[in-house]
Amino acid sequence: MITKAGRALAYVATGLFAGVLGFVWSVAATLAVVLTSVTHLGGHVFLGVAWVTRRFAGVERRRAGWVLGAPIAAPYVPVSxxxxxxxxxxxxxxxxxxxxxxxxxxxxxxxxITGVAGLVVAVVGLATVAAPAWAWAVPNPHAPFPMRPLLTTMPGRFGSTVIGLALLPVVIWIVRILGAAAARLASALLAPGEHRRLVDEATRLAETRRRVVDAQAAELRRIERDLHDGAQARIVAAGMTLALAARKLRADSDAAPDVDLARRQLDDALGELRRLVRGIHPPILTDRGLHASLAALAGDSPFPVQLRGDRDARYPAAVESAAYFVVAEGLTNAAKHAAATAGTIDVARVGDLVRVEVHDNGRGGADPAGAGLDGLRRRVEALDGALTLTSPAGGPTILRAELPCAS
Structure with a gap:
């Protein structure tokens, strides 16, 4: 209890000096910002003043921690x-x-207010307890009753000590109340508010969503790998077995057509399985990266497509997967619906974003609300990205996706 009272007394006592310094700095900082706001230095001065003010406020948060038990947390949002x-x-x-x-x-x-009141109460309380040590040096025979006997006689001085000890809990209580009131007011203004809480919540949700998206991408890669190494391999083996059986049964004209039909069915199933695997997660994305996979799409396109971008750049798996399907959808639509004869794929990193653009010289008029584009938009928006389509009648068409690199 005494330790807490000592911290509260230290807090209200130092508040006297901190209050003067804080007020002087506030006035000087306000004048500096106002006077330089019409010049090119205004922004730099404001940032400098804000930096110093935050350091000053940080000291106040630590000082309030003497009473609150722990420093007040900083409420600032990082600035980039x-x-x-x-x-x-x-x-x-x-x-x-x-x-x-x-x-x-x-x-x-x-x-x-708190400093003067706290110091007066503390000094008076301690002076009353220590009356025998000092009262003899200031005799005052004209002091009113009951101060005169308490200060001028030895029994009275020791009686003052007894009174002071009896009132010491009251003194401690008053000092702690004053310190707690000032510290709580500091906490009300200096502690993180609703703005910081919302920012932290948004950051937490973004991180949670990023982990979910990464987990989903990993699961899709696992499914693709299992299909590729398991079912696909078994179908290939079955096809080879049927091929050997067909050679042995060539003499039997009745069995050979059935074996050939089974081989064709297996080939169709294998082709469908491969298309399914590519639709889940293209293996080339994992093996060779985004640029190589887009180069493969450009090579498979029925019209010439130019690819521009960094060959060696790698991005988060979810970002690469979304970029791949954006390009695949753009090229497919250009070939199927726009009668395009040439196209371009641009991949570039702009700050914290990966920008993917698919241009084609087709007839344009694409529907932004189409089922394919709507699915792409949901995939991109799940990463905090944006998908835009520009396709006036007569062309050209530009499909653009901007994906945060940190997603």
């Missing part, structure tokens, strides 16, 4: 971007920036 204007907008858009400034302004009256 290399442009000053963008960073200024991001910092100014956070409520914590202005709540820090509000606390530094309020810290002066709060610090004065």
């Amino acid at each position: 971007g290399d442009r000053v204007r963008k960073r200024v907008g991001a910092v100014a858009g956070q409520p914590a920036t202005w709540r820090d400034l509000a606390w530094l302004v309020l810290l002066l009256p709060v610090g004065l």
Whole structure:
């Protein structure tokens, strides 16, 4: 109890000096930002002032932790971007920036009230307990009753000690109440608010979704591998066995047609299985990467397609899979519905995004709400990406997907 009271007394006592410093800094910072806001230095000054203010507020959070038991958590949202204007907008858009400034302004009256009251109560309480050690040095025969006997006589001085010890719990309670009131007010302004909670929740959901998408992609790769190494291999083996049986049965004209039919059925099943495997997850994506798989799509296209992009670039598996199916759908639609004679595939990384574009010179007029494009849009949006289609009548058609690299 005494330790907590000591921390509370230290908090309200240092609040006197912190309040003066905070108020002086708030006024100086506000003037600096206002005076430079019409110049090219305005953004830099604002960012510098915000940096210092956050450091000052960080000290206040640790100081309030003396009373609260733990420092107040920082409420700031990370700011990214290399442009000053963008960073200024991001910092100014956070409520914590202005709540820090509000606390530094309020810290002066709060610090004065709690600091003066806490120190007076503590000093009076301790002085009463220690009366025998100092009261003899300040005799005052004209002091009113009951102060005169308490200060001018030895029994009275020891009586003051007894009174002080009796009132010490009250003194401790008052000091703790003053410290707790100031610390709770600091927590109300400096602790993470609804904005930070929503940002943290959005980050957590994005991370959870990323893990789910990665798990789904891994599961699709597992299914593709099992189909490729299991069922497909067995069908191939069965086909080879039937081929050997056909050679042995050539003398039997009745059995040979049935064996040949079985071989054709196995070939059809194998082709269907391979198409199914490619539709789940193209093996070439895992083996050789996005650029090689897109090159294979371009090579299979019925019209010439030019591929532009970094050959060695690799991206998260879910991103590569989505980009592959976007290109596959774009080329298929261009060949089947647009009568295109030439096309281009562009893959580039722009900041934190992978941008994939499929151009064709077909007749255009593609329906953005088509079933194929709608499925692609859901696949892309699951990664926090965006899919857009530009296809005026007469062409050309541009299918663009932007996929976050961190998804």
